[in-house]
Amino acid sequence: MPTILVADDDANIRELVCLFLRNDGHRTIEAVDGKEALSAFTGTPVDLVVLDVMMPVMDGWTLCKELRSANPDLPLLMLTAKSETWEKVKGFQLGTDDYLTKPFDPLELTYRVKALLKRYRIDVEQTVNVGEVKINRQTYKVTNGMESISLPPKEFDLLYKLASSPGQIFTREQLIDHVWGFDYAGDDRTVDVHIKRLRERFADTSEFRIETVRGLGYRLETNV
Incomplete structure (x- = not known):
């Protein structure tokens, strides 16, 4: 308690x-x-x-x-x-x-x-579990069952943020602030690029999916 x-x-x-x-x-x-x-x-x-x-x-x-x-x-x-x-x-x-x-x-x-x-x-705990997918922030390692998946730092941080709050909608601005920092001066469309890469990397997983919420942003939905 x-x-x-x-x-x-x-x-x-x-x-x-x-x-x-x-x-x-x-x-x-x-x-x-x-x-x-x-x-x-x-x-x-x-x-x-x-x-x-x-x-x-x-x-x-x-x-x-x-x-x-x-x-x-x-x-x-x-x-x-x-x-x-x-x-x-x-x-x-x-x-x-x-x-x-x-x-x-x-x-x-x-x-x-x-x-x-x-x-x-x-x-x-520094670890988020989405079914068989385990995301360890301390080691920056992602595993899907026995398979190890290597992610670049920004893709890892983006996945960790989304997976930490399944179902929650994050705007591009929120994801930029969290992953790239408040002083990031680039185009917020970089979020779209990284989301696309994550979807490609986890296209075969049945544990989760990253959904686009039109006009708002993105959310991770679990399938388990």
Whole structure:
């Protein structure tokens, strides 16, 4: 059962968040400010932190920075009443993984928590399995049963991204940012070229297929 630390000085928000998280099968720990949250974090194993930005004693910005320094792989979901772009950018720069603006739908919160926990497990294990196809990010090796498949780095990263979230649609821009980086200055059609190559390499596999979602982007669908 994942343990989630919820840090918010609003008792009603904490109660609501913890209620939905517990109903979704998670154990929760509460903290009224950043300092108390940091103390709870150091004393108890935590799988994810939901933190508010505007808290007394130690605000969410500082807490985010401290948590990320202590554990670079800890999933962080930031809650805030602020919706300005620069606030979100600051949160991501300090290390938060996701952002939710108040007022929020509790069901969306639980979905985002699930997604973060899934992503965290994938990042820790460094391996994604799609049926018999195994994609190991640590060794950059792909195997299909007993067959080893050699991929160039960009094709590997693209496949790993798609396979990490089967069924999720990724735009070309999202794939460019993740695989080639935010400072990539080339044509986003390079994604199409790499997708075509991946399809050719895995044309004979029955484990998955990469679908084009017209007007949106691409998604990987499993056949198992």
